[in-house]
Amino acid sequence: MTGSKEKDLAAAPGTSRAQKDATVAPGTGRAQKDAAVEPGDSPLHLDRFIPYRLSVLSNTISMLIASAYEREFGLSIPQWRIMAVLARYPDLSAVEVAERTAMDKVAVSRAVQGLLSSKRVLRAYDKGDRRRSILRLSAAGQAVYTRVSPMALRYEQELLSALSPADQRTLDRLLTRLMDQAQSMQASRDS
Amino acid sequence: MTGSKEKDLAAAPGTSRAQKDATVAPGTGRAQKDAAVEPGDSPLHLDRFIPYRLSVLSNTISMLIASAYEREFGLSIPQWRIMAVLARYPDLSAVEVAERTAMDKVAVSRAVQGLLSSKRVLRAYDKGDRRRSILRLSAAGQAVYTRVSPMALRYEQELLSALSPADQRTLDRLLTRLMDQAQSMQASRDS
């Protein structure tokens, strides 16, 4: 079936060959490849699309940081988030942790199980409401946290060092605004 | 086993009960809950941590938009990305698509299979190199794209409408800088 099926698609002359470079820097002289579509013809360009760029940026950063404390402490992102919130607010229940970490309760349950078995979190149950758990870092968990958190903050600082202090403050403000807007869009959809 | 195990953890007086509100607005007068930890005692506060905020923001937006074109066109995020890039650059191979969509080749392979079976993408093979595929939108795929992309752009606009035009330009600039920095951090780690 290699016979004659390709021809209608392998149309553009000089298309198939060429191209050794991975990034295809624009403006390299020969611009034949994209001949069929004028830039601007297509209304949406992925590289300019803010949701896409946010997603790629966020994934890049998360993987960068996560791989560091995964490698060094065997912590997953959910586990690390839980430790961070328990470090500041001990004795939260699982749902309270979920609210503060933007995770759902299933994710919290699973991550807590991991933290329990690695003995980094202790769990008790509320006397007055025996459904509620009461979570806090163990001494070992505290110790891990005091080593992980400076590392995380260093990564953040290194990232932000690409921005002037003024731009850093602006970023903070823009993120807050965008988050508010995103939440209101979500709320209006769910209404 | 409900006997006496909880006591060592359910320590803080008045801790277990109380708390009806989900968000625990700071500065509500009674600040007993967090008694054990002074704010500032813990070096890292998740709500202020840029990588965390980026992640939550990005996920919120992605889910918001994705659920729309999933519901209306049965498109997943990877499929939608591929269509967007093929709309602008027809006749790319799978790895070229991967490069332009920040996806790996396995993800592209799977998404392309979906797009092939829904007849929204056509695949041919390069005459000169029979490993290379040549992908482009079908007429039906084009038609879907011309309906999806304005929708995506409307979402983006609605999101950005929370920012002044000047702030929108600033956001663009900051995202570029941060992405460059993230990539250079990644590169220096892999080195």
Next chain:
DNA sequence: AACGAATGGTTACAATTGAAACTATATCCC
């Protein structure tokens, strides 16, 4: 007190994703 609804949390199962192995073709080098 007793029944139905709500809440906290876990479990089970399906769908998605990631990593490694694999097939097929092409290139390099002798």
Next chain:
DNA sequence: GGGATATAGTTTCAATTGTAACCATTCGTT
């Protein structure tokens, strides 16, 4: 020409994640 090596893409298997169902307990109502 013929083996080693690289590249394009798919498949396979394991791990992660999402969704729904599920206990247990508590609350609200009568």
